[in-house]
Amino acid sequence: MATAPVLPGGFELPLEPRLPRLGSIDAVALEERAATLATRSIKKGSKVFALDLAIRVLDLTTLEGADTPGKVAALTSKGIRPDPSDPNIPSVAAICVYPNLVAYAVERTRGTGVKVAAVATSFPSGQSSLDVKLLETREVIDAGADEVDMVIDRGAFLSGRYAQVYDEIVRVKEVCAGRAHLKVILETGELGTYDNVRRASLLAIAGGADFIKTSTGKLPSSATLPVTLCMLEAIRDVHEETGRVVGMKAAGGIRQAKQAVQYLVQVHETLGLAWLTPDRYRLGASTLLNDVLMQIRKERTGRYQNPDYFTVD
Amino acid sequence: MSRLPVRKTYKLFIGGAFPRSESGRTYDAEGANVARGSRKDLRDAVRIARQAGAGWSGMTAYNRGQVVYRVAEMMETRRAELAGLSSGADEVERAIDRVVWYAGWADKLAQVVGSANPVAGPYFNFTIPEPTGVVGILAPEPPLLGLVSRLAPVLVGGNTAVVVASEAHPLVAIELAECLATADVPPGVVNVITGLRRELAPQLASHMDVVALDVTGADGDLAELERLGAENVKRIVRGKADGQSPYEIEAFLELKTVWHPIGM
Numbered sequence: 001m002a003t004a005p006v007l008p009g010g011f012e013l014p015l016e017p018r019l020p021r022l023g024s025i026d027a028v029a030l031e032e033r034a035a036t037l038a039t040r041s042i043k044k045g046s047k048v049f050a051l052d053l054a055i056r057v058l059d060l061t062t063l064e065g066a067d068t069p070g071k072v073a074a075l076t077s078k079g080i081r082p083d084p085s086d087p088n089i090p091s092v093a094a095i096c097v098y099p100n101l102v103a104y105a106v107e108r109t110r111g112t113g114v115k116v117a118a119v120a121t122s123f124p125s126g127q128s129s130l131d132v133k134l135l136e137t138r139e140v141i142d143a144g145a146d147e148v149d150m151v152i153d154r155g156a157f158l159s160g161r162y163a164q165v166y167d168e169i170v171r172v173k174e175v176c177a178g179r180a181h182l183k184v185i186l187e188t189g190e191l192g193t194y195d196n197v198r199r200a201s202l203l204a205i206a207g208g209a210d211f212i213k214t215s216t217g218k219l220p221s222s223a224t225l226p227v228t229l230c231m232l233e234a235i236r237d238v239h240e241e242t243g244r245v246v247g248m249k250a251a252g253g254i255r256q257a258k259q260a261v262q263y264l265v266q267v268h269e270t271l272g273l274a275w276l277t278p279d280r281y282r283l284g285a286s287t288l289l290n291d292v293l294m295q296i297r298k299e300r301t302g303r304y305q306n307p308d309y310f311t312v313d
Numbered sequence: 314m315s316r317l318p319v320r321k322t323y324k325l326f327i328g329g330a331f332p333r334s335e336s337g338r339t340y341d342a343e344g345a346n347v348a349r350g351s352r353k354d355l356r357d358a359v360r361i362a363r364q365a366g367a368g369w370s371g372m373t374a375y376n377r378g379q380v381v382y383r384v385a386e387m388m389e390t391r392r393a394e395l396a397g398l399s400s401g402a403d404e405v406e407r408a409i410d411r412v413v414w415y416a417g418w419a420d421k422l423a424q425v426v427g428s429a430n431p432v433a434g435p436y437f438n439f440t441i442p443e444p445t446g447v448v449g450i451l452a453p454e455p456p457l458l459g460l461v462s463r464l465a466p467v468l469v470g471g472n473t474a475v476v477v478a479s480e481a482h483p484l485v486a487i488e489l490a491e492c493l494a495t496a497d498v499p500p501g502v503v504n505v506i507t508g509l510r511r512e513l514a515p516q517l518a519s520h521m522d523v524v525a526l527d528v529t530g531a532d533g534d535l536a537e538l539e540r541l542g543a544e545n546v547k548r549i550v551r552g553k554a555d556g557q558s559p560y561e562i563e564a565f566l567e568l569k570t571v572w573h574p575i576g577m
Contacts, residue, residue, distance in 0.1 A: 302519070303519045303544065304352075304519070305521045306520075308522075
């Protein structure tokens with residue numbers, strides 16, 4: 001592997017002149033490393049552990065224009081008790097919804113340990129004024145959201161206006177501080193290069209992100225193994241240099257249990273067991289849960305399963 | 314100058330492609346190394362068969378009949394190859410004729426199996442046949458005629474199939490798969506797995522997404538297969554290894570009844 005790019009020491013400001021000069025990522029090596037990790041054979045006991053973990057770190061998500069309080073209620077019930085026929089299946093980590101549905105999710109999850117995450121700051125594009133973004137963030141926190149998923153302004157980032165992106169993250173973080181966890185969505189599908197992904201990761205971490213998150217799930221190209229590996233390595237480098245712990249959330253396009261296991265393997269290999277908890281790692285998905293439940297039942301019964309026997313979502 | 318003939322590797326038929334077994338295993342049958350399919354090959358085949366179901370069952374019955382007829386055309390052009398791998402020309406000709414016979418039934422089933430039922434009350438009452446879904450077939454002997462006799466009724470009814478070929482004589486099943494691949498049978502509608510019966514049959518019987526199991530060619534512990542199939546209430550079908558009847562098709566159909574009010 002190529003040598004890791006030099007980090008801005010301690011992230012002292014001004015950050016802007018430093019970011020464009022970060023060393024470049026070796027794309028071939030990154031993709032090869034991600035592909036190699038994806039070929040790991042995970043069997044029996046480890047597989048059952050990974051499937052169980054995949055549920056525990058899941059942000060069960062519904063972000064559709066057609067969402068209703070009823071849909072959120074159904075999703076929340078499913079998140080609390082994914083398989084009603086099996087009490088050994090854990091609850092998911094959080095329910096992720098649009099701002100105006102936060103109150104319904106909060107009401108339903110009260111007393112269960114399942115958290116509520118809300119997308120904010122004009123998700124998914126992030127194209128509105130800072131005042132609107134801050135207001136939205138404040139509203140979802142007042143409504144009871146435990147976690148805020150903000151999007152960065154990719155237009156500003158790609159134009160080189162890093163300071164603007166940084167300032168927005170800092171301002172949103174100020175609103176969240178002490179009341180809600182902040183996840184910063186980089187929307188890697190729009191960033192173009194791994195260099196930009198690393199740059200945006202460091203920018204978000206410097207701005208105060210508790211988690212960095214790959215994607216909104218609204219683009220055809222969402223989370224991929226190389227992109228998440230790139231972000232995980234940024235998290236690792238920051239941790240090694242400053243001791244600061246930043247979480248990771250992979251979201252978008254993760255539909256099969258097999259993919260989820262590959263993502264978990266990657267985290268374990270890059271950051272170690274300490275990151276394999278809901279406090280430090282999340283998977284954002286909606287249809288993934290059913291596939292994981294099917295695989296768990298396959299492991300328990302030895303029979304290949306039929307999606308017709310699992311709930312529609 | 315003499316030329317070294319190109320020999321064929323007999324592989325599986327899954328989703329319209331001819332892959333080797335994911336396990337990489339082979340076994341010796343009829344003097345050739347034949348792919349020894351694993352339970353994961355079976356799993357993949359069932360998943361693909363399920364996906365293919367919507368397109369195949371959604372075709373008009375007439376169109377489906379045309380496709381099955383074309384299978385007979387493709388078999389006709391490969392008579393020599395099929396004859397070399399089965400008991401001979403007679404078996405091949407009877408198999409081809411059987412495919413043609415079943416092809417003709419595609420658009421006549423609803424009239425024969427379905428019905429308009431007289432009921433006491435101001436209603437029309439119709440019974441309409443619909444395909445069941447993914448059907449597992451344990452192919453009986455003789456290897457070509459037996460397979461065709463069990464596969465054709467499943468296909469004509471609009472089901473998709475995962476076939477476990479004869480363990481002792483698997484080559485002709487793959488030769489038939491080549492006929493299916495060059496006919497207009499959509500990829501995934503028929504999948505053929507070669508391998509050991511004792512490995513594959515229980516997996517097929519216990520798979521929750523296989524809704525019917527043709528055990529005409531089952532040897533060994535039939536009761537065990539039935540027990541495994543009971544979990545999702547599979548249809549267990551025992552038909553004729555050499556015979557043709559519209560009731561062989563009906564065995565893989567769901568008869569759905571619709572009530573419609575009249576006179577209101």
